[in-house]
Amino acid sequence: MSSMEEVMIHSSSFLLPSIPADKASAYAIVVLNQNLPRFTPLLWEHAKLRLCADGGANRIYDELPLFFPHEDALLIRNRYKPDVIKGDMDSIRPDVLNFYVSLGTKVIDESHDQDTTDLDKCILFIRDSTLNQESCRLQILATGALGGRFDHEAGNLNVLYRYPDTRIILLSDDCLIQLLPKTHRHEIRVQPSLQGPHCGLIPIGAPSAKTTTTGLQWDLNNTEMRFGGLVSTSNMVKGEKITVESDSDLLWTISIKKQDSTRP
């Protein structure tokens, strides 16, 4: 493997209650239309820019108050106000739309554009946002991209491949998914109290002739991976640092631990 390849470092500090200053990254959150992961309030707190993709606004409206059962729902809805609602507007409920419009949320109706997904539209907005600076690019945290219709899920996975220069992390209650572009060597920093131990490396889109890893229970060593053959699933992280080097773009996935529900 080329030693000239730049290292790309991946951390999951967005899952920490507070992010150490030396690890601070700037985040944007995109909420799509599936059940909210239980750590959504935490992601929301970390984000500089908060978008709902169409029906994702219904989820924020309906489900966020459920995370704060001892608080008044209206207070919660006011507190967790999206900056932007964008998409083709065929899923958002009228009452939800009116509520956020009255709070000052910017609504961008893109129903004329049927060629791109709601997630695409949100990513383009974030990329062009003044908050997304050359010196400090926003990493995008997207919830609700998985589950539901499989063609939606596949389209959302494809978004990772189509914006390889943008850090996008898909999050569900169960796991996260990130793209590891073949152009880089990768160092993945794991929070063992929050993630794992199960993980996988998935050659979605094209086979990999050679992938090499360190830090996994079943490390790969110039190993071939392909659909129809070996795909690294139900692997396990052994420590806090994983390295990956591959001739093909891979999806990295790791499970998110179900915490004691009384903890933040």
Next chain:
Amino acid sequence: MIPAMEVMSHSSSFLLPADEASAKRYALIVLNQNLPRFTPLLWEHAKLRLCADGGANRIYDELPLFFPREDALLIRNRYKPDVIKGDMDSIRPDVLHFYLSLGTKVIDESHDQDTTDLDKCILFIRDSPLNQESSKLQILATGALGGRFDHEAGNLNVLYRYPDTKITLLSDDCLIQLLPKIHRHEIHIQPSLLGPHCGLIPIGAPSAKTTTTGLQWDLTDTEMRFGGLVSTSNLVKGEKITVESDSDLLWTIPIKKQDPNKTLRSG
């Protein structure tokens, strides 16, 4: 084009009410996710019913919920798996004992950590005397999607690793089938039950040329690849779709949410 490529026909008759004609050509595997609401219907269609490990918890816990006016114990007796197979790290002891006492065959494969629970079940079905050369069982699998993505990817990979076996992955929202590149495909749709959205996904490798008929946005020798065009949020136009490709594709179509008082349940 390759001359005389055999046509592979796909239908979803397992979503229609079970009758003599549908004659038990199916095997059902229940994996460990929420049961789709039409699970009782799939159960009726199946000649062979397996639970993969924690899938047995789902049958035990969730099937009675589909029959709220009936006694749970009666339902559990009626929907008895033939086999429970897997590494047994998810099935609850009370569930295991219940089905053992009913005569379910339990095959503990905890020594084998190299294959997934779905693999283990497919191998069992393939080797079953009910699976005859003249009349191969088509496999319906619930609970293969959702949850941990590495599990889901492993289950999608199962479709690629058994290309000669018809396997349909089913969730409440959609179904997924493999369209092997060695065949031309005819997909027959029940518009009252499926669609209209659909997709063709080149999960494992790019496709240089795919051609379809019957879709809103048909492909004509079109290239598809991750990083480029993937056919998602397409629409079926009628009741027959054809697909021909140089690459193995996943076909997916949503299952309509029916009025709960209408069919899509057995009996």
